[in-house]
Amino acid sequence: MGKQQHVGGSDRHSGSDTTGHDATDGDARLAAAQDPTTSQMTLIDLASDPSPAVRKAVASRGDAPAQALRPLARDHDRQVREAVARNPSTSVGNLLRLVKDADRWVRWAVAGNPACDESVRQAMVEAPDKELRGLVAETRELEPDLAARLVNDVSPEVRERLATHTHDPDVINALMADRTGRVRKGLARNRRTTAAQRSALADDPVVDVRAALVRSVELDEADLERLVEDRSVQVRLAMATSEIVPPHIRKALERDPDEMVASAARDFRPASGTASAVRAPRIAHRPSGGGTAQAGGAAR
Structure with a gap:
Protein backbone atom coordinates (compact mmCIF):
# COMPACT_ATOMS: atom_id res chain seq x y z
CA MET A 1 0.00 0.00 0.00
CA GLY A 2 2.06 2.90 -1.30
CA LYS A 3 4.65 3.88 1.28
CA GLN A 4 3.20 1.76 4.07
CA GLN A 5 6.08 -0.65 3.86
CA HIS A 6 8.39 2.19 4.95
CA VAL A 7 6.21 3.28 7.86
CA GLY A 8 6.27 1.72 11.33
CA GLY A 9 8.28 -1.44 10.55
CA SER A 10 7.62 -4.64 12.54
CA ASP A 11 11.15 -5.67 13.59
CA ARG A 12 11.82 -4.93 17.28
CA HIS A 13 14.91 -5.53 19.38
CA SER A 14 15.06 -6.19 23.09
CA GLY A 15 16.60 -3.85 25.65
CA SER A 16 17.38 -0.17 25.13
CA ASP A 17 17.27 -0.51 21.35
CA THR A 18 13.49 -0.99 21.48
CA THR A 19 12.92 2.57 22.66
CA GLY A 20 15.14 3.90 19.94
CA HIS A 21 13.26 1.96 17.28
CA ASP A 22 9.90 3.08 18.63
CA ALA A 23 10.97 6.72 18.43
CA THR A 24 12.38 6.25 14.94
CA ASP A 25 9.24 4.48 13.76
CA GLY A 26 7.06 7.25 15.20
CA ASP A 27 9.10 9.94 13.48
CA ALA A 28 8.88 8.04 10.20
CA ARG A 29 5.09 7.66 10.47
CA LEU A 30 4.68 11.35 11.31
CA ALA A 31 6.87 12.30 8.36
CA ALA A 32 4.76 10.09 6.11
CA ALA A 33 1.56 11.67 7.41
CA GLN A 34 2.95 15.11 6.55
CA ASP A 35 4.52 14.15 3.21
CA PRO A 36 2.40 15.50 0.30
CA THR A 37 3.45 12.53 -1.84
CA THR A 38 2.13 9.92 0.58
CA SER A 39 -0.53 7.77 -1.07
CA GLN A 40 -4.20 7.96 -0.14
CA MET A 41 -4.18 4.32 1.00
CA THR A 42 -1.28 5.00 3.36
CA LEU A 43 -3.12 8.02 4.80
CA ILE A 44 -6.11 5.78 5.49
CA ASP A 45 -3.83 3.38 7.35
CA LEU A 46 -2.17 6.21 9.29
CA ALA A 47 -5.59 7.45 10.42
CA SER A 48 -5.60 4.54 12.88
CA ASP A 49 -2.02 5.09 14.03
CA PRO A 50 -1.45 4.78 17.80
CA SER A 51 0.20 8.23 17.88
CA PRO A 52 -2.17 11.22 18.26
CA ALA A 53 0.42 13.40 16.51
CA VAL A 54 0.29 11.18 13.44
CA ARG A 55 -3.50 11.06 13.41
CA LYS A 56 -3.68 14.85 13.84
CA ALA A 57 -1.29 15.30 10.91
CA VAL A 58 -3.60 13.21 8.74
CA ALA A 59 -6.67 15.07 10.04
CA SER A 60 -5.11 18.40 9.05
CA ARG A 61 -4.47 17.48 5.43
CA GLY A 62 -6.71 19.08 2.85
CA ASP A 63 -6.16 16.08 0.58
CA ALA A 64 -7.01 13.50 3.23
CA PRO A 65 -9.53 10.98 1.85
CA ALA A 66 -12.99 10.71 3.35
CA GLN A 67 -12.16 7.19 4.55
CA ALA A 68 -9.44 8.72 6.74
CA LEU A 69 -11.40 11.71 8.03
CA ARG A 70 -14.51 9.73 8.95
CA PRO A 71 -12.94 7.76 11.83
CA LEU A 72 -10.84 10.77 12.87
CA ALA A 73 -14.04 12.77 13.43
CA ARG A 74 -14.77 10.22 16.18
CA ASP A 75 -11.22 10.07 17.51
CA HIS A 76 -10.82 9.93 21.31
CA ASP A 77 -8.20 12.70 21.12
CA ARG A 78 -9.91 16.10 21.07
CA GLN A 79 -7.11 17.83 19.17
CA VAL A 80 -7.44 15.29 16.38
CA ARG A 81 -11.17 15.98 16.17
CA GLU A 82 -10.48 19.72 16.20
CA ALA A 83 -8.14 19.30 13.23
CA VAL A 84 -10.94 17.50 11.37
CA ALA A 85 -13.35 20.31 12.30
CA ARG A 86 -11.02 22.86 10.68
CA ASN A 87 -10.30 20.78 7.58
CA PRO A 88 -12.16 22.18 4.51
CA SER A 89 -12.26 18.66 3.06
CA THR A 90 -14.39 17.39 5.94
CA SER A 91 -17.85 16.29 4.83
CA VAL A 92 -21.00 18.06 5.92
CA GLY A 93 -22.04 14.89 7.74
CA ASN A 94 -18.89 14.94 9.84
CA LEU A 95 -19.25 18.68 10.51
CA LEU A 96 -22.78 18.06 11.78
CA ARG A 97 -21.36 15.45 14.15
CA LEU A 98 -18.55 17.73 15.31
CA VAL A 99 -20.82 20.72 15.94
CA LYS A 100 -22.32 18.59 18.73
CA ASP A 101 -18.93 17.49 20.08
CA ALA A 102 -18.48 17.39 23.86
CA ASP A 103 -15.36 19.61 23.59
CA ARG A 104 -16.13 23.29 23.06
CA TRP A 105 -12.96 23.95 21.05
CA VAL A 106 -13.98 21.28 18.56
CA ARG A 107 -17.47 22.79 18.23
CA TRP A 108 -16.10 26.30 17.80
CA ALA A 109 -13.60 25.16 15.16
CA VAL A 110 -16.48 24.08 12.92
CA ALA A 111 -17.66 27.71 12.68
CA GLY A 112 -14.55 28.72 10.76
CA ASN A 113 -14.68 25.85 8.28
CA PRO A 114 -15.40 27.06 4.72
CA ALA A 115 -17.16 23.75 4.04
CA CYS A 116 -20.03 24.72 6.35
CA ASP A 117 -23.35 24.90 4.54
CA GLU A 118 -26.79 26.06 5.66
CA SER A 119 -27.53 22.78 7.40
CA VAL A 120 -24.41 23.13 9.57
CA ARG A 121 -25.18 26.75 10.36
CA GLN A 122 -28.73 25.79 11.29
CA ALA A 123 -27.34 23.23 13.74
CA MET A 124 -25.17 26.00 15.24
CA VAL A 125 -28.14 28.34 15.61
CA GLU A 126 -30.04 25.60 17.44
CA ALA A 127 -27.10 24.68 19.71
CA PRO A 128 -27.25 25.33 23.47
CA ASP A 129 -23.67 26.70 23.30
CA LYS A 130 -24.08 30.49 23.11
CA GLU A 131 -20.49 31.00 21.90
CA LEU A 132 -21.24 28.75 18.94
CA ARG A 133 -24.38 30.76 18.19
CA GLY A 134 -22.31 33.94 18.52
CA LEU A 135 -19.78 32.68 16.01
CA VAL A 136 -22.46 31.91 13.44
CA ALA A 137 -24.05 35.32 14.16
CA GLU A 138 -20.85 36.89 12.82
CA THR A 139 -21.14 35.07 9.49
CA ARG A 140 -21.18 37.69 6.76
CA GLU A 141 -23.63 36.03 4.41
CA LEU A 142 -25.88 34.39 6.98
CA GLU A 143 -29.13 33.06 5.56
CA PRO A 144 -32.04 35.46 6.32
CA ASP A 145 -34.13 32.84 8.10
CA LEU A 146 -31.25 31.93 10.40
CA ALA A 147 -30.45 35.60 11.06
CA ALA A 148 -34.12 36.18 11.90
CA ARG A 149 -33.92 33.46 14.54
CA LEU A 150 -30.82 35.03 16.07
CA VAL A 151 -32.58 38.41 16.29
CA ASN A 152 -34.60 36.81 19.09
CA ASP A 153 -31.76 34.83 20.64
CA VAL A 154 -31.99 34.56 24.42
CA SER A 155 -28.39 35.77 24.80
CA PRO A 156 -27.75 39.54 24.52
CA GLU A 157 -24.16 38.74 23.55
CA VAL A 158 -25.30 36.74 20.53
CA ARG A 159 -27.64 39.53 19.46
CA GLU A 160 -24.85 42.08 19.93
CA ARG A 161 -22.50 40.11 17.69
CA LEU A 162 -25.24 39.79 15.08
CA ALA A 163 -25.87 43.54 15.32
CA THR A 164 -22.20 44.35 14.84
CA HIS A 165 -21.60 42.14 11.80
CA THR A 166 -24.86 41.74 9.90
CA HIS A 167 -25.23 43.13 6.38
CA ASP A 168 -28.98 42.44 6.31
CA PRO A 169 -31.07 45.67 6.40
CA ASP A 170 -34.07 43.83 7.81
CA VAL A 171 -31.99 42.43 10.67
CA ILE A 172 -30.53 45.86 11.43
CA ASN A 173 -33.99 47.39 11.45
CA ALA A 174 -35.30 44.70 13.80
CA LEU A 175 -32.38 45.07 16.21
CA MET A 176 -32.86 48.84 16.39
CA ALA A 177 -35.85 48.02 18.60
CA ASP A 178 -33.86 45.76 20.91
CA ARG A 179 -34.26 46.80 24.54
CA THR A 180 -30.73 45.79 25.55
CA GLY A 181 -28.16 48.58 25.31
CA ARG A 182 -25.27 46.33 24.35
CA VAL A 183 -27.20 45.15 21.28
CA ARG A 184 -27.75 48.72 20.13
CA LYS A 185 -24.06 49.33 20.86
CA GLY A 186 -23.33 46.60 18.34
CA LEU A 187 -25.45 48.45 15.79
CA ALA A 188 -23.57 51.66 16.58
CA ARG A 189 -20.40 49.95 15.35
CA ASN A 190 -22.02 48.60 12.18
CA ARG A 191 -21.17 50.62 9.07
CA ARG A 192 -24.21 49.23 7.25
CA THR A 193 -26.63 51.39 9.23
CA THR A 194 -28.50 54.17 7.43
CA PRO A 205 -30.22 56.94 26.22
CA VAL A 206 -27.28 54.59 26.84
CA VAL A 207 -23.91 56.38 26.99
CA ASP A 208 -21.95 53.38 25.66
CA VAL A 209 -24.09 53.36 22.51
CA ARG A 210 -23.40 57.01 21.73
CA ALA A 211 -19.68 56.64 22.54
CA ALA A 212 -19.37 53.59 20.25
CA LEU A 213 -21.19 55.47 17.50
CA VAL A 214 -18.78 58.43 17.38
CA ARG A 215 -15.79 56.09 17.31
CA SER A 216 -17.11 53.83 14.55
CA VAL A 217 -19.13 55.57 11.82
CA GLU A 218 -19.36 58.89 10.03
CA LEU A 219 -22.26 61.04 11.15
CA ASP A 220 -24.24 63.87 9.62
CA GLU A 221 -23.29 67.39 10.67
CA ALA A 222 -26.50 67.83 12.67
CA ASP A 223 -25.75 64.71 14.71
CA LEU A 224 -22.16 65.80 15.31
CA GLU A 225 -23.22 69.24 16.49
CA ARG A 226 -25.65 67.65 18.91
CA LEU A 227 -23.10 65.17 20.24
CA VAL A 228 -20.38 67.75 20.72
CA GLU A 229 -22.66 69.16 23.43
CA ASP A 230 -23.49 65.71 24.81
CA ARG A 231 -24.19 65.61 28.53
CA SER A 232 -21.75 62.71 28.97
CA VAL A 233 -18.02 63.37 29.33
CA GLN A 234 -17.47 59.81 28.05
CA VAL A 235 -19.16 60.60 24.74
CA ARG A 236 -17.32 63.89 24.26
CA LEU A 237 -14.01 62.21 25.12
CA ALA A 238 -14.77 59.50 22.57
CA MET A 239 -15.33 62.23 19.98
CA ALA A 240 -12.09 63.97 20.92
CA THR A 241 -10.09 60.80 20.34
CA SER A 242 -12.05 59.37 17.39
CA GLU A 243 -10.19 58.83 14.12
CA ILE A 244 -13.25 59.67 12.05
CA VAL A 245 -14.52 62.86 13.70
CA PRO A 246 -13.98 65.88 11.38
CA PRO A 247 -11.23 68.34 12.40
CA HIS A 248 -13.66 71.22 12.99
CA ILE A 249 -15.58 69.16 15.53
CA ARG A 250 -12.40 68.25 17.35
CA LYS A 251 -11.41 71.93 17.28
CA ALA A 252 -14.66 72.78 19.04
CA LEU A 253 -13.90 70.19 21.70
CA GLU A 254 -10.66 72.00 22.53
CA ARG A 255 -12.91 74.48 24.35
CA ASP A 256 -14.83 71.77 26.23
CA PRO A 257 -15.59 72.65 29.88
CA ASP A 258 -14.06 69.34 30.95
CA GLU A 259 -10.28 69.73 30.87
CA MET A 260 -9.74 66.02 30.15
CA VAL A 261 -11.83 66.30 26.97
CA ALA A 262 -10.25 69.61 25.95
CA SER A 263 -6.75 68.24 26.51
CA ALA A 264 -7.50 65.07 24.54
CA ALA A 265 -8.77 67.16 21.62
CA ARG A 266 -5.70 69.42 21.66
CA ASP A 267 -3.25 66.52 21.97
CA PHE A 268 -4.92 64.24 19.43
CA ARG A 269 -2.61 62.72 16.82
CA PRO A 270 -4.02 60.47 14.09
CA ALA A 271 -2.89 56.88 14.15
CA SER A 272 -1.73 54.89 11.12
CA GLY A 273 -5.29 54.61 9.88
CA THR A 274 -5.13 50.82 9.79
CA ALA A 275 -7.33 50.20 12.81
CA SER A 276 -10.79 48.81 12.07
CA ALA A 277 -13.81 50.07 13.96
CA VAL A 278 -15.34 46.60 13.81
CA ARG A 279 -13.14 43.65 14.60
CA ALA A 280 -13.12 40.66 12.29
CA PRO A 281 -15.34 37.74 13.23
CA ARG A 282 -13.82 35.67 16.00
CA ILE A 283 -12.71 32.18 15.07
CA ALA A 284 -11.83 30.25 18.18
CA HIS A 285 -8.42 28.64 18.52
CA ARG A 286 -7.43 26.43 21.41
CA PRO A 287 -4.67 28.11 23.46
CA SER A 288 -1.26 26.48 23.19
CA GLY A 289 -0.32 24.51 26.26
CA GLY A 290 -3.86 23.27 26.87
CA GLY A 291 -5.14 26.48 28.50
CA THR A 292 -8.79 26.81 29.38
CA ALA A 293 -9.42 30.38 28.24
CA GLN A 294 -12.56 30.69 26.13
CA ALA A 295 -12.94 32.45 22.83
CA GLY A 296 -14.01 36.01 23.35
CA GLY A 297 -14.55 35.33 27.04
CA ALA A 298 -17.85 33.63 26.28
CA ALA A 299 -19.57 31.10 28.47
CA ARG A 300 -19.65 27.42 27.75
Missing part, protein backbone atom coordinates in the same frame (compact mmCIF):
# COMPACT_ATOMS: atom_id res chain seq x y z
CA ALA A 195 -28.16 57.88 8.18
CA ALA A 196 -31.57 57.82 9.85
CA GLN A 197 -30.60 54.87 12.03
CA ARG A 198 -27.35 56.60 13.04
CA SER A 199 -29.27 59.72 13.96
CA ALA A 200 -31.54 57.63 16.18
CA LEU A 201 -28.53 55.98 17.80
CA ALA A 202 -27.03 59.42 18.43
CA ASP A 203 -30.05 60.04 20.68
CA ASP A 204 -29.80 56.67 22.43
Whole structure:
Protein backbone atom coordinates (compact mmCIF):
# COMPACT_ATOMS: atom_id res chain seq x y z
CA MET A 1 0.00 0.00 0.00
CA GLY A 2 2.06 2.90 -1.30
CA LYS A 3 4.65 3.88 1.28
CA GLN A 4 3.20 1.76 4.07
CA GLN A 5 6.08 -0.65 3.86
CA HIS A 6 8.39 2.19 4.95
CA VAL A 7 6.21 3.28 7.86
CA GLY A 8 6.27 1.72 11.33
CA GLY A 9 8.28 -1.44 10.55
CA SER A 10 7.62 -4.64 12.54
CA ASP A 11 11.15 -5.67 13.59
CA ARG A 12 11.82 -4.93 17.28
CA HIS A 13 14.91 -5.53 19.38
CA SER A 14 15.06 -6.19 23.09
CA GLY A 15 16.60 -3.85 25.65
CA SER A 16 17.38 -0.17 25.13
CA ASP A 17 17.27 -0.51 21.35
CA THR A 18 13.49 -0.99 21.48
CA THR A 19 12.92 2.57 22.66
CA GLY A 20 15.14 3.90 19.94
CA HIS A 21 13.26 1.96 17.28
CA ASP A 22 9.90 3.08 18.63
CA ALA A 23 10.97 6.72 18.43
CA THR A 24 12.38 6.25 14.94
CA ASP A 25 9.24 4.48 13.76
CA GLY A 26 7.06 7.25 15.20
CA ASP A 27 9.10 9.94 13.48
CA ALA A 28 8.88 8.04 10.20
CA ARG A 29 5.09 7.66 10.47
CA LEU A 30 4.68 11.35 11.31
CA ALA A 31 6.87 12.30 8.36
CA ALA A 32 4.76 10.09 6.11
CA ALA A 33 1.56 11.67 7.41
CA GLN A 34 2.95 15.11 6.55
CA ASP A 35 4.52 14.15 3.21
CA PRO A 36 2.40 15.50 0.30
CA THR A 37 3.45 12.53 -1.84
CA THR A 38 2.13 9.92 0.58
CA SER A 39 -0.53 7.77 -1.07
CA GLN A 40 -4.20 7.96 -0.14
CA MET A 41 -4.18 4.32 1.00
CA THR A 42 -1.28 5.00 3.36
CA LEU A 43 -3.12 8.02 4.80
CA ILE A 44 -6.11 5.78 5.49
CA ASP A 45 -3.83 3.38 7.35
CA LEU A 46 -2.17 6.21 9.29
CA ALA A 47 -5.59 7.45 10.42
CA SER A 48 -5.60 4.54 12.88
CA ASP A 49 -2.02 5.09 14.03
CA PRO A 50 -1.45 4.78 17.80
CA SER A 51 0.20 8.23 17.88
CA PRO A 52 -2.17 11.22 18.26
CA ALA A 53 0.42 13.40 16.51
CA VAL A 54 0.29 11.18 13.44
CA ARG A 55 -3.50 11.06 13.41
CA LYS A 56 -3.68 14.85 13.84
CA ALA A 57 -1.29 15.30 10.91
CA VAL A 58 -3.60 13.21 8.74
CA ALA A 59 -6.67 15.07 10.04
CA SER A 60 -5.11 18.40 9.05
CA ARG A 61 -4.47 17.48 5.43
CA GLY A 62 -6.71 19.08 2.85
CA ASP A 63 -6.16 16.08 0.58
CA ALA A 64 -7.01 13.50 3.23
CA PRO A 65 -9.53 10.98 1.85
CA ALA A 66 -12.99 10.71 3.35
CA GLN A 67 -12.16 7.19 4.55
CA ALA A 68 -9.44 8.72 6.74
CA LEU A 69 -11.40 11.71 8.03
CA ARG A 70 -14.51 9.73 8.95
CA PRO A 71 -12.94 7.76 11.83
CA LEU A 72 -10.84 10.77 12.87
CA ALA A 73 -14.04 12.77 13.43
CA ARG A 74 -14.77 10.22 16.18
CA ASP A 75 -11.22 10.07 17.51
CA HIS A 76 -10.82 9.93 21.31
CA ASP A 77 -8.20 12.70 21.12
CA ARG A 78 -9.91 16.10 21.07
CA GLN A 79 -7.11 17.83 19.17
CA VAL A 80 -7.44 15.29 16.38
CA ARG A 81 -11.17 15.98 16.17
CA GLU A 82 -10.48 19.72 16.20
CA ALA A 83 -8.14 19.30 13.23
CA VAL A 84 -10.94 17.50 11.37
CA ALA A 85 -13.35 20.31 12.30
CA ARG A 86 -11.02 22.86 10.68
CA ASN A 87 -10.30 20.78 7.58
CA PRO A 88 -12.16 22.18 4.51
CA SER A 89 -12.26 18.66 3.06
CA THR A 90 -14.39 17.39 5.94
CA SER A 91 -17.85 16.29 4.83
CA VAL A 92 -21.00 18.06 5.92
CA GLY A 93 -22.04 14.89 7.74
CA ASN A 94 -18.89 14.94 9.84
CA LEU A 95 -19.25 18.68 10.51
CA LEU A 96 -22.78 18.06 11.78
CA ARG A 97 -21.36 15.45 14.15
CA LEU A 98 -18.55 17.73 15.31
CA VAL A 99 -20.82 20.72 15.94
CA LYS A 100 -22.32 18.59 18.73
CA ASP A 101 -18.93 17.49 20.08
CA ALA A 102 -18.48 17.39 23.86
CA ASP A 103 -15.36 19.61 23.59
CA ARG A 104 -16.13 23.29 23.06
CA TRP A 105 -12.96 23.95 21.05
CA VAL A 106 -13.98 21.28 18.56
CA ARG A 107 -17.47 22.79 18.23
CA TRP A 108 -16.10 26.30 17.80
CA ALA A 109 -13.60 25.16 15.16
CA VAL A 110 -16.48 24.08 12.92
CA ALA A 111 -17.66 27.71 12.68
CA GLY A 112 -14.55 28.72 10.76
CA ASN A 113 -14.68 25.85 8.28
CA PRO A 114 -15.40 27.06 4.72
CA ALA A 115 -17.16 23.75 4.04
CA CYS A 116 -20.03 24.72 6.35
CA ASP A 117 -23.35 24.90 4.54
CA GLU A 118 -26.79 26.06 5.66
CA SER A 119 -27.53 22.78 7.40
CA VAL A 120 -24.41 23.13 9.57
CA ARG A 121 -25.18 26.75 10.36
CA GLN A 122 -28.73 25.79 11.29
CA ALA A 123 -27.34 23.23 13.74
CA MET A 124 -25.17 26.00 15.24
CA VAL A 125 -28.14 28.34 15.61
CA GLU A 126 -30.04 25.60 17.44
CA ALA A 127 -27.10 24.68 19.71
CA PRO A 128 -27.25 25.33 23.47
CA ASP A 129 -23.67 26.70 23.30
CA LYS A 130 -24.08 30.49 23.11
CA GLU A 131 -20.49 31.00 21.90
CA LEU A 132 -21.24 28.75 18.94
CA ARG A 133 -24.38 30.76 18.19
CA GLY A 134 -22.31 33.94 18.52
CA LEU A 135 -19.78 32.68 16.01
CA VAL A 136 -22.46 31.91 13.44
CA ALA A 137 -24.05 35.32 14.16
CA GLU A 138 -20.85 36.89 12.82
CA THR A 139 -21.14 35.07 9.49
CA ARG A 140 -21.18 37.69 6.76
CA GLU A 141 -23.63 36.03 4.41
CA LEU A 142 -25.88 34.39 6.98
CA GLU A 143 -29.13 33.06 5.56
CA PRO A 144 -32.04 35.46 6.32
CA ASP A 145 -34.13 32.84 8.10
CA LEU A 146 -31.25 31.93 10.40
CA ALA A 147 -30.45 35.60 11.06
CA ALA A 148 -34.12 36.18 11.90
CA ARG A 149 -33.92 33.46 14.54
CA LEU A 150 -30.82 35.03 16.07
CA VAL A 151 -32.58 38.41 16.29
CA ASN A 152 -34.60 36.81 19.09
CA ASP A 153 -31.76 34.83 20.64
CA VAL A 154 -31.99 34.56 24.42
CA SER A 155 -28.39 35.77 24.80
CA PRO A 156 -27.75 39.54 24.52
CA GLU A 157 -24.16 38.74 23.55
CA VAL A 158 -25.30 36.74 20.53
CA ARG A 159 -27.64 39.53 19.46
CA GLU A 160 -24.85 42.08 19.93
CA ARG A 161 -22.50 40.11 17.69
CA LEU A 162 -25.24 39.79 15.08
CA ALA A 163 -25.87 43.54 15.32
CA THR A 164 -22.20 44.35 14.84
CA HIS A 165 -21.60 42.14 11.80
CA THR A 166 -24.86 41.74 9.90
CA HIS A 167 -25.23 43.13 6.38
CA ASP A 168 -28.98 42.44 6.31
CA PRO A 169 -31.07 45.67 6.40
CA ASP A 170 -34.07 43.83 7.81
CA VAL A 171 -31.99 42.43 10.67
CA ILE A 172 -30.53 45.86 11.43
CA ASN A 173 -33.99 47.39 11.45
CA ALA A 174 -35.30 44.70 13.80
CA LEU A 175 -32.38 45.07 16.21
CA MET A 176 -32.86 48.84 16.39
CA ALA A 177 -35.85 48.02 18.60
CA ASP A 178 -33.86 45.76 20.91
CA ARG A 179 -34.26 46.80 24.54
CA THR A 180 -30.73 45.79 25.55
CA GLY A 181 -28.16 48.58 25.31
CA ARG A 182 -25.27 46.33 24.35
CA VAL A 183 -27.20 45.15 21.28
CA ARG A 184 -27.75 48.72 20.13
CA LYS A 185 -24.06 49.33 20.86
CA GLY A 186 -23.33 46.60 18.34
CA LEU A 187 -25.45 48.45 15.79
CA ALA A 188 -23.57 51.66 16.58
CA ARG A 189 -20.40 49.95 15.35
CA ASN A 190 -22.02 48.60 12.18
CA ARG A 191 -21.17 50.62 9.07
CA ARG A 192 -24.21 49.23 7.25
CA THR A 193 -26.63 51.39 9.23
CA THR A 194 -28.50 54.17 7.43
CA ALA A 195 -28.16 57.88 8.18
CA ALA A 196 -31.57 57.82 9.85
CA GLN A 197 -30.60 54.87 12.03
CA ARG A 198 -27.35 56.60 13.04
CA SER A 199 -29.27 59.72 13.96
CA ALA A 200 -31.54 57.63 16.18
CA LEU A 201 -28.53 55.98 17.80
CA ALA A 202 -27.03 59.42 18.43
CA ASP A 203 -30.05 60.04 20.68
CA ASP A 204 -29.80 56.67 22.43
CA PRO A 205 -30.22 56.94 26.22
CA VAL A 206 -27.28 54.59 26.84
CA VAL A 207 -23.91 56.38 26.99
CA ASP A 208 -21.95 53.38 25.66
CA VAL A 209 -24.09 53.36 22.51
CA ARG A 210 -23.40 57.01 21.73
CA ALA A 211 -19.68 56.64 22.54
CA ALA A 212 -19.37 53.59 20.25
CA LEU A 213 -21.19 55.47 17.50
CA VAL A 214 -18.78 58.43 17.38
CA ARG A 215 -15.79 56.09 17.31
CA SER A 216 -17.11 53.83 14.55
CA VAL A 217 -19.13 55.57 11.82
CA GLU A 218 -19.36 58.89 10.03
CA LEU A 219 -22.26 61.04 11.15
CA ASP A 220 -24.24 63.87 9.62
CA GLU A 221 -23.29 67.39 10.67
CA ALA A 222 -26.50 67.83 12.67
CA ASP A 223 -25.75 64.71 14.71
CA LEU A 224 -22.16 65.80 15.31
CA GLU A 225 -23.22 69.24 16.49
CA ARG A 226 -25.65 67.65 18.91
CA LEU A 227 -23.10 65.17 20.24
CA VAL A 228 -20.38 67.75 20.72
CA GLU A 229 -22.66 69.16 23.43
CA ASP A 230 -23.49 65.71 24.81
CA ARG A 231 -24.19 65.61 28.53
CA SER A 232 -21.75 62.71 28.97
CA VAL A 233 -18.02 63.37 29.33
CA GLN A 234 -17.47 59.81 28.05
CA VAL A 235 -19.16 60.60 24.74
CA ARG A 236 -17.32 63.89 24.26
CA LEU A 237 -14.01 62.21 25.12
CA ALA A 238 -14.77 59.50 22.57
CA MET A 239 -15.33 62.23 19.98
CA ALA A 240 -12.09 63.97 20.92
CA THR A 241 -10.09 60.80 20.34
CA SER A 242 -12.05 59.37 17.39
CA GLU A 243 -10.19 58.83 14.12
CA ILE A 244 -13.25 59.67 12.05
CA VAL A 245 -14.52 62.86 13.70
CA PRO A 246 -13.98 65.88 11.38
CA PRO A 247 -11.23 68.34 12.40
CA HIS A 248 -13.66 71.22 12.99
CA ILE A 249 -15.58 69.16 15.53
CA ARG A 250 -12.40 68.25 17.35
CA LYS A 251 -11.41 71.93 17.28
CA ALA A 252 -14.66 72.78 19.04
CA LEU A 253 -13.90 70.19 21.70
CA GLU A 254 -10.66 72.00 22.53
CA ARG A 255 -12.91 74.48 24.35
CA ASP A 256 -14.83 71.77 26.23
CA PRO A 257 -15.59 72.65 29.88
CA ASP A 258 -14.06 69.34 30.95
CA GLU A 259 -10.28 69.73 30.87
CA MET A 260 -9.74 66.02 30.15
CA VAL A 261 -11.83 66.30 26.97
CA ALA A 262 -10.25 69.61 25.95
CA SER A 263 -6.75 68.24 26.51
CA ALA A 264 -7.50 65.07 24.54
CA ALA A 265 -8.77 67.16 21.62
CA ARG A 266 -5.70 69.42 21.66
CA ASP A 267 -3.25 66.52 21.97
CA PHE A 268 -4.92 64.24 19.43
CA ARG A 269 -2.61 62.72 16.82
CA PRO A 270 -4.02 60.47 14.09
CA ALA A 271 -2.89 56.88 14.15
CA SER A 272 -1.73 54.89 11.12
CA GLY A 273 -5.29 54.61 9.88
CA THR A 274 -5.13 50.82 9.79
CA ALA A 275 -7.33 50.20 12.81
CA SER A 276 -10.79 48.81 12.07
CA ALA A 277 -13.81 50.07 13.96
CA VAL A 278 -15.34 46.60 13.81
CA ARG A 279 -13.14 43.65 14.60
CA ALA A 280 -13.12 40.66 12.29
CA PRO A 281 -15.34 37.74 13.23
CA ARG A 282 -13.82 35.67 16.00
CA ILE A 283 -12.71 32.18 15.07
CA ALA A 284 -11.83 30.25 18.18
CA HIS A 285 -8.42 28.64 18.52
CA ARG A 286 -7.43 26.43 21.41
CA PRO A 287 -4.67 28.11 23.46
CA SER A 288 -1.26 26.48 23.19
CA GLY A 289 -0.32 24.51 26.26
CA GLY A 290 -3.86 23.27 26.87
CA GLY A 291 -5.14 26.48 28.50
CA THR A 292 -8.79 26.81 29.38
CA ALA A 293 -9.42 30.38 28.24
CA GLN A 294 -12.56 30.69 26.13
CA ALA A 295 -12.94 32.45 22.83
CA GLY A 296 -14.01 36.01 23.35
CA GLY A 297 -14.55 35.33 27.04
CA ALA A 298 -17.85 33.63 26.28
CA ALA A 299 -19.57 31.10 28.47
CA ARG A 300 -19.65 27.42 27.75
